[in-house]
Amino acid sequence: MRLHRLEVEGFGPFRARQIVDFDAFADDGIFLIAGRTGAGKSSILDAVCFGLYGGVPRYEGGEKRLxxxxxxxxxPSEVVVEFSTPSGRYRVTRSPEYLRPARRGGGMTKQAAAVSLEESTxxxxxxRAARAVDVAQELDEILQLSREQFLQVILLAQNRFSEFLLAGSRDRQSLLRRLFGTERFEDVxxxxxxxxxxxxxxLGSRLATVVARLExxxxxxxxAGLGGENGGGEDIGGETTETATTPTVQDRLDALGRALARAEYRSERRASERADAERRSAEADARRTAV
Structure with a gap:
């Protein structure tokens, strides 16, 4: 969304009609709204928010102060906001509710709030619309931003900014969470x-199972007397060398692999010894039979 023109009359500190031509600053890319305290700097932003959404964040719904x-x-009291989006160029004219002199019988009567939306062709x-509910629906479709989203990503309300500056670190984090709607990221x-x-x-359960099986x-x-390790060391030529490091699971698996190799060697040797014993037994049986 891009702002082009703002007109305010009888709004905030501005009694006479004031015009802000944002297009005059378009080539600068960035500009500063400067002035003394109470000059109406924040009221310009209030007017933009009021024109688009019918409310002012500083007053939290307090339209009586508009x-x-x-x-x-x-x-009269009136705000006109002219803006454009990829879908076109639009103009919103909005007036708050206020008291005015009655046309008949004297006294004061309530002037109802009014709003209209126009499109440039x-x-x-x-x-395009002249009822508050219709204008709101049209603007929702045009802007693609709710009032809260607009205040989060485009216009930071003055009261929330001062609250942010004065807040402690924990409160500031909570405020940023509220301003930028980070709850969904926290949920993720x-x-x-x-x-x-x-x-x-x-993983802990599976590791416990692995450790139990290792033990x-x-x-x-x-x-079975197949261990080459003793107290973290390894027998080398009948002597034990001690290490200060605690063996890892992989170290223990490697040690078991070596023990398995010893067992297989022992099994093969026992099988060979058995075959030799069976051969000698058969020879002895043959000699006994001959005798």
Missing amino acids: RSDHCEPED ASGWVG QARFDERRRQAEQA EAERLVTD
């Missing part, structure tokens, strides 16, 4: 944290 205190009873401005982070905890629990295998190796 009409200028400088107005005479018969002075080749033949000029053409009305919470889901990932939960999945991480579940994965860690599953059982090491016990069998010890009972």
